[in-house]
Amino acid sequence: MKNKWFISLMVLSMIVFLAGCGKSSSNSSSGESSVLNGGAGEKATELSYWTFVELHGQHFEKMLEKWNAANPDRQIKLNVTVMPYDDMHNKLSIAVQTGVGAPDIADIELGKFPDFLAGDPQLEPLNDVAEPYKGTVVQSQLDLYSKNGNIYGLSTHVGATVAFYNTEILEQAGVDYKTIVTWEDFKKAGIQVYEKTGKYMGTADTSATWQASLLLAQQNSDFTDADGKPQVNTPEMVRALTMLKDLQDNNVISTIAGGQPDTEEAYGEFNSGNYATAFMPLWQMSRYTNYMKDLSGKIAIAPLPVLEKGMHRSYGGGGTGTVVTKTAKDVQLAKDFIAYAKLSLDANIEIWNTLGFDPINMSVWDMKEVTHNPDNQFVKYFVNNPFDVLNEIREEINLIRSTSASPTINNVLCTVTLNEIFEDGKDIQKALDDAQTQIEQELK
Amino acid sequence: MIKNFLYSQKVAPYVFVLPFVLVFIIFWVYPLLSSFGMSFQKVTLGQEAHFIGADNYTKLMGDTIFFKAVRNSAVYMLLTLVILIPFPMLFAVLINNKSMWAREFFKSAFFFPALTSVVVAGTIFRLMFGEMEGSLINSILGVFGVEPVKFLKGQTTGFIALVALATWRWMGVNMLYFLSGLKNIPDDYYEAASIDGASAFQRFTRITVPLLKPTTIYVLTISIYAGLAMFIESMMLWNGNNSPKNIGLTIVGYLYRQGIEKNNLGYAAAVGIVLLLITMVINLTQLAFSGMFKKEED
Numbered sequence: 001m002k003n004k005w006f007i008s009l010m011v012l013s014m015i016v017f018l019a020g021c022g023k024s025s026s027n028s029s030s031g032e033s034s035v036l037n038g039g040a041g042e043k044a045t046e047l048s049y050w051t052f053v054e055l056h057g058q059h060f061e062k063m064l065e066k067w068n069a070a071n072p073d074r075q076i077k078l079n080v081t082v083m084p085y086d087d088m089h090n091k092l093s094i095a096v097q098t099g100v101g102a103p104d105i106a107d108i109e110l111g112k113f114p115d116f117l118a119g120d121p122q123l124e125p126l127n128d129v130a131e132p133y134k135g136t137v138v139q140s141q142l143d144l145y146s147k148n149g150n151i152y153g154l155s156t157h158v159g160a161t162v163a164f165y166n167t168e169i170l171e172q173a174g175v176d177y178k179t180i181v182t183w184e185d186f187k188k189a190g191i192q193v194y195e196k197t198g199k200y201m202g203t204a205d206t207s208a209t210w211q212a213s214l215l216l217a218q219q220n221s222d223f224t225d226a227d228g229k230p231q232v233n234t235p236e237m238v239r240a241l242t243m244l245k246d247l248q249d250n251n252v253i254s255t256i257a258g259g260q261p262d263t264e265e266a267y268g269e270f271n272s273g274n275y276a277t278a279f280m281p282l283w284q285m286s287r288y289t290n291y292m293k294d295l296s297g298k299i300a301i302a303p304l305p306v307l308e309k310g311m312h313r314s315y316g317g318g319g320t321g322t323v324v325t326k327t328a329k330d331v332q333l334a335k336d337f338i339a340y341a342k343l344s345l346d347a348n349i350e351i352w353n354t355l356g357f358d359p360i361n362m363s364v365w366d367m368k369e370v371t372h373n374p375d376n377q378f379v380k381y382f383v384n385n386p387f388d389v390l391n392e393i394r395e396e397i398n399l400i401r402s403t404s405a406s407p408t409i410n411n412v413l414c415t416v417t418l419n420e421i422f423e424d425g426k427d428i429q430k431a432l433d434d435a436q437t438q439i440e441q442e443l444k
Numbered sequence: 445m446i447k448n449f450l451y452s453q454k455v456a457p458y459v460f461v462l463p464f465v466l467v468f469i470i471f472w473v474y475p476l477l478s479s480f481g482m483s484f485q486k487v488t489l490g491q492e493a494h495f496i497g498a499d500n501y502t503k504l505m506g507d508t509i510f511f512k513a514v515r516n517s518a519v520y521m522l523l524t525l526v527i528l529i530p531f532p533m534l535f536a537v538l539i540n541n542k543s544m545w546a547r548e549f550f551k552s553a554f555f556f557p558a559l560t561s562v563v564v565a566g567t568i569f570r571l572m573f574g575e576m577e578g579s580l581i582n583s584i585l586g587v588f589g590v591e592p593v594k595f596l597k598g599q600t601t602g603f604i605a606l607v608a609l610a611t612w613r614w615m616g617v618n619m620l621y622f623l624s625g626l627k628n629i630p631d632d633y634y635e636a637a638s639i640d641g642a643s644a645f646q647r648f649t650r651i652t653v654p655l656l657k658p659t660t661i662y663v664l665t666i667s668i669y670a671g672l673a674m675f676i677e678s679m680m681l682w683n684g685n686n687s688p689k690n691i692g693l694t695i696v697g698y699l700y701r702q703g704i705e706k707n708n709l710g711y712a713a714a715v716g717i718v719l720l721l722i723t724m725v726i727n728l729t730q731l732a733f734s735g736m737f738k739k740e741e742d
Contacts, residue, residue: 086684090704097488097707115707119491206688257575259688265576407706411686419688423597444503 031083038064044075048103052088063341104328110319124324125150129339137360145321153321154342157357159281169276186305190252200254202277206418207259215240217315217398228403233432267291281317285356300383312396482713500714513698521671536622554616566680573605625659
């Protein structure tokens, strides 16, 4: 009799123990989570949102307050989780594809987006909620996240690429950045800067393709052909990298810790004034205001140098598409909210105010009271007004396509090819031919 | 009825080994068979899988990055074997020596790194081996007038950092294995040898090393496996799975890149099967050579 009791007790305790295990492990995703209330009432629907950029959460917080005030019967609480770039995309990919554990709303970076569009996308088409904003926002930004006529992601910004010059270093060297029009001018200025100050004019990027992209865009070329097939060993690409390599050989540009301007190590290098220029999309402004505070009042924004006069002076770099997953708790609510938070005029104004991005509703670009607001942190930080430059180049912003081959192209160039060229001095044509072979092999 | 069943001498052993067998089948045999099957398919999560024959394997044989990963893993494994077997053995002997000063302190000091998470350790080593002048190793080299080295961008220097991390982390653990092995060697042997006039070196080579053989083989076996399966150390050191020129890419890293990052699970399964084969072949050969399959002599 005693034995039976003992066995029953053991079994019972095991069940309790196991049940306890099950409960505690559910709903845990690493990363920092916080629930944004936005003035929502008791009945509000809680939606989860994953992102890899902490700042994006700040924008959503502002828009959430406005949404909840305007829609008392459809209020939302947003559970924001911020994870590192790779982690978030990997987790999201698995969650979305298996249909288990995905958030309701997520940010997907442009370079990773094609992976999520493969086959039958497990994301909700957003055509109906984007429709009312057509004509007010840049169409190519909607097309960027589309497949077979369906829009799957809502863009945050144009990402017009510009040059960020450190005027303090340039003044020491007696260089006026306004006179730099071509890369030849840039080279002359750079040689002068290196001779006078011992500092580099710019970076030779090894872990990102911003520079290669902008030089391809200037030549109306791309990493892929019209059919989306990879082409990284074109004459245009060779010309671009040969020019950059020549700059490196003349001590005008140099590789940087971290491999490109948008990394923690590079923020430190720029902050200590070791490099005078970064060629980056406009969103790099937020990195200056957040991570390079010492440079406040010293950084000027200007159009990019060009290979030949008359070429387009910018291209739209990077981007994030906000998506709604198929497993979202309330698909329509999530869709309506992200359209409101990213495409409405109000949202576009806030995207500039909070994030310092160039909004895709270009009518904001003409709103002087918004773009030249003296209290705006970005207006205060930079030597000249970003929108004066943006409006000057607004007709010259080319696009680099994002295709299903893009993630592979990006991976090969950023891990192998650019390092071989700028770190090891490998022959450019050879390095690019090898890259082409490797990319084709991986895409087989 | 149940009582008879549970108390039966024939059934009881099976009941007791059942949990192990179940765990083995569910978490080892089933995944192994299923990934073997997957390696002959094109599997993309969320889409229908379809059979493609040996395509994944033929693609793998032409994949230079995969071979780079195999080479990296093999070199890493060899380096860890060369460092992490003789040195821990030597230190264990030193610490085991009764005349050694502060033995307990050294034991815990050597073991301490094993308690640190790889994530933290990898991050700290990444900062230490940073390419800027101010990073720890470069500032030490600077004292001797050496120019800053871009450690994590070169194959050799990158591996120095990687092996330094492995050594720092695993030295203590292997030492502990050897210490426990040493405890099993009776003191009488050493006494007898001393009386016969054997030197310390002779005692070490003739008594300690041969009697530590089972421990050494155990450490060797797990080190081969750990070396080939290394992943997180590299991932933390290079802050991601994509090191410059893939200098830190390992077989498991490549499996992760294909399966998780590129959502190409069939191909990743093929990588996994090849890794299993390599590990099995090396370990079985090693065990056969060291005589572990022979019957124990009475």
